[in-house]
Amino acid sequence: MTTRLPFTKIIHNPTKPELVLANGHHFLVLNTSTGELIKTYPQDAKVDPVTDYYRCMSFNKDGTLLATSGENKQICVWDTQDWTVKNTKPAHKRINAVQFTSDSSEIVAADKFGDVYNHSLKDDTPVSEDKQLPILGHVSMVTDMVLSEDDKFVVTSDRDEHIRVSRYPNGYNIECFCLGHTDVVTCVSLLPWNKNILVSAGGDGVVRVWDFLKGSQIQAIDLKEQIEPYKPTAADANSKDAIISSLSFDSKNKLVAVAFAKSPAVLILAWNDDKLNYKQTIVTESPILDIAFDNEGKLWMSHDGQQLVSVYNEAFEKVDTIAEKINNTEVCQADKIFDLYTIFGLRKFLDLPENLVTAYADEAKSKKRKTNA
Template sequence: MQAAYVKVLHNPVKEQLVLSYGKGLHVINSSTGEIVNHVEPIESSNKGPSFERFRSLSFNNDGSLLATTGEDKELRIWNTESWSEISKRSVPKRVNALHFTRDGKTIVEADKFGDVYCFPTELPADDVPANGDEQQKHKPIVGHVSMVTDMVLSDDERYVITADRDEHIRISRYPNGYNIESYCLGHTDVVTNVRIVPWSTNLLVSAGGDCTVRLWDFVTGKELQSLNYKAQIEKYVPEGTDANSAEPITMHLELGAKDQIAVMSFAKTPILLVLTWNASTLTFESPKVVETAAPVLNMTLDNDGNIWTVLDNDTRVALYVRKDDSFEAVASDDSRIEKINATSTYELSSKPDYYTIFGLRKYVESAADLDLDREERRSHVSPKKKRKQEKLDS
């Protein structure tokens, strides 16, 4: 079995698409489908064979740099022309989100421990820290007592926006994270994605496990819209997807500036959901399903507004292009995807869990238990406890 591509990201400027299969990257020219590069650093001996080294990817604004990190907790920054490594450093915890500042000089990362750190893109030449030292020197600018699932900087770089497992979206000043500006609260399950609306940069879009996509005026924390899309996608979500909840969980949310759309994908679910922007009401509307050949592991929009997806099946890469008011898959022999789908990644003996995202959900005893009135809860005493109390009372 070939390892699937787990992440796909299009360069914001160049016709360049990066596909990560965990151990390495394939770089293709997105207009021709030519494979222009293959990056696979030498495996260090102490890491296992199925090591996910490229789990988070992020380009800088002009597309000249790519930051990568994964299970190895190495944050690497690459030159996207030569594919040489500009810097490599160890980060304290596994990273869930990466974001370059506009000038490309700083990389901001948010980790599974709930902290957000800033690092200079280039390591100071005279001062390459030994492993672990960096943690001492760098203090987090923001911290949650919960896993941070996603993080973005506002367009003006005055705010850093973090989303966590406990339904919070926090708006902190950047880089003065000690001052929290507001919270965007209302989600009732984990928030997995936050994005700034590129065509209206005072707005934030969020989604996660509660079947709603929400629009916020993030500086004030005011919710402007909550759109429930359950009716549209329900029938595509396989039964028993998550033992813990009947609701689908949003794996990915991207905004397309060209057509002013939002595109979403959901764990184990073979669809994309496309929402269109209504410029007069300033809200999203008409969620539309685009069926895919297999569940979507990740997706990205290229600069022409086409949607590149990596799928949980043998074909792996599928491209969806605009047709009328929806999207349609290109044929499998389309030159843009033919070569990459004929390329091998590496052999796996067993299929890895591509949906660890379910682990973000809290195990909740039935809501009814939580709603038990205090008196009822109290009157429910286990027999063992009862005997003990009688003994104490006598």
């Protein structure tokens, strides 16, 4: 029996009404103003074993290019005019975060082994793995990354609760650390309406606001009380507490949406008087995989459930009609769905099965050998 594969990642174009929805090793594109599909699932595709899927996606500044990376350790650059592949770059390890520089001349990519590389888009000649060196490295997995607006700094978060601010491209020059999280940091983003401010979140259920060039915390808003009624049933100690999986920003109304892994609830924070304040909770019918505000202020959600996508207007009322076409469209059919909630495994070996502990330990040893070489 086959199952429809949900949209594991979604991202909205910064300049056009287009939402990209990752589906296995394909992606669909939806017009968020009309609900019409711009890029559909391939008609000749059959049941997919889903050995590859998108781990991260990022648009360039003007939305003309989209960078994607998946399990195949390839970085692909797509032309958003016709959705053709414009460039590919080999990655050393699986990528957890990718971003274009402001002039779209380079792609910066952070991998699961804690290293960050930059790839030039001016030269199509691939650089062999033994010749390309990382611009910076962490001793634990890098979970997210963002470049400052002027490309002078790269901010990286890791599994060990650290947020590091480094010079770009000379990442060995560390500007400062933003320290305060007590569990894995899963998200780092610049505040769209003030890009001198960094917003971070993670496994401690706290959204933190930083003056990141000084390494000083401006605000910490604890959301554990608000998410408590909507926490998922714990499968082990790693999933006992809620973990923030994604953030999305509405520049029009100065709002931040906060999604939690395996939870059907999204918390809305409003930016007032230069700080974030809890505004309301949106409760959906099924667990949320990813969230994205569009340019009109509507909030889109992808789900692990019968309904693949839902959308809420600026008053946070559900709008079924605009998501109807994408929910009824053909998507990847898989015999078996991979684990959609590996984010819980980023926590520190709390009651994990012995085989997983061994695997993580082997990975750490490999990383140490690589660092000492």
